[in-house]
Amino acid sequence: xxxxxxxxxxxxxxxxxxxxxxxxxxxxxxxxxxxxxxxxxxxxxxxxxxxxxxxxxxxxxxxxxxxxxxxxxxxxxxxxxxxxxxxxxxxxxxxxxxxxxxxxxxxxxxxxxxxxxxxxxxxxxxxxxxxxxxxxxxxxxxxxxxxxxxxxxxxxxxxxxxxxxxxxxxxxxxxxxxxxxxxxxxxxxxxxxxxxxxxxxxxxxxxxxxxxxxxxxxxxxxxxxxxxxx
Numbered sequence: 001x002x003x004x005x006x007x008x009x010x011x012x013x014x015x016x017x018x019x020x021x022x023x024x025x026x027x028x029x030x031x032x033x034x035x036x037x038x039x040x041x042x043x044x045x046x047x048x049x050x051x052x053x054x055x056x057x058x059x060x061x062x063x064x065x066x067x068x069x070x071x072x073x074x075x076x077x078x079x080x081x082x083x084x085x086x087x088x089x090x091x092x093x094x095x096x097x098x099x100x101x102x103x104x105x106x107x108x109x110x111x112x113x114x115x116x117x118x119x120x121x122x123x124x125x126x127x128x129x130x131x132x133x134x135x136x137x138x139x140x141x142x143x144x145x146x147x148x149x150x151x152x153x154x155x156x157x158x159x160x161x162x163x164x165x166x167x168x169x170x171x172x173x174x175x176x177x178x179x180x181x182x183x184x185x186x187x188x189x190x191x192x193x194x195x196x197x198x199x200x201x202x203x204x205x206x207x208x209x210x211x212x213x214x215x216x217x218x219x220x221x222x223x224x225x226x227x228x229x230x
Contacts (some may be wrong), residue, residue, distance in 0.1 A: 002150070006218070008153075010133065010134050011130060011133055011134065012213065012216055020229070023072075024035040024071075024072040024201060025064075025072075027059050028202075029078060029201065030055055030070045030076070031052045031055045031056040031073070031080060032076050032079055032201070033198060033201070034055050035049065035051075035052035035080050035084075036194055037194075038052065039087070039104060043097035045084060045087055045088065048084075048129070049080070055074050056077050059081070075226035083105070083107055083108065084104070086107055087100040087103050088100075090102075098186035098190050099188060100174060102179050102190060105172065105176060105197065106176065108168075108172070108197065109172050109173050112164075112165040112166075112169045112172075113165075113169045115165050116165035116166045119158050119161060119165070120166075122158060123158050123162075124183045126145075126151060126155070128155040128157070129154075129158045130157040130158045130161065131144050131145060131150065131158075132152065146175045157215065160208050160211050163208055164207075172200075174191050175196070176189070
């Protein structure tokens with residue numbers, strides 16, 4: 001099997017595989033958007049679950065019929081399930097519709113916080129996360145770290161990947177805390193979280209990926225490690 005010759009080629013190939021192209025991104029986004037919109041407008045957890053899961057099942061059946069990967073549909077269902085579980089727990093604890101909606105948004109805020117901390121930490125210690133994508137293809141998971149040019153490129157790419165998560169946390173965490181602690185009207189906080197979840201979801205992710213692709217189109221960095229720089 002021929003190994004990609006440049007870091008840029010490796011990362012582009014791995015990103016395409018991880019995201020599933022346009023179809024994979026749509027399959028990951030649509031059920032979640034349907035659930036969010038329905039839950040925020042109707043405050044009916046069961047209805048939002050039924051409709052969003054129904055959308056996902058249709059997408060799943062199409063994938064099965066075409067004998068292609070169902071990974072991206074399952075990713076969407078997993079995200080919906082986690083948010084719905086938090087909302088259900090809030091309802092069991094006596095929370096009203098707004099409490100349930102706030103609980104639904106909490107896992108997303110926590111996920112982005114943990115993910116962004118992990119990526120920034122990997123950059124600070126000079127083992128950027130994207131570098132391991134290179135290692136997974138070249139056959140040596142750590143050899144890329146010997147080349148400072150590869151480390152610099154992977155650090156830039158990891159920053160771009162981390163930026164959407166950092167922005168979401170910076171915007172959504174204060175809104176969640178304000179609504180949860182009574183610093184802001186709950187209805188307004190829930191509406192703001194719903195709007196930011198949709199606006200800062202795939203649109204922000206696509207903007208970051210577009211920037212990554214632009215950066216990847218500029219240079220040709222060998223994937224095989226060169227002699228370490230002094």
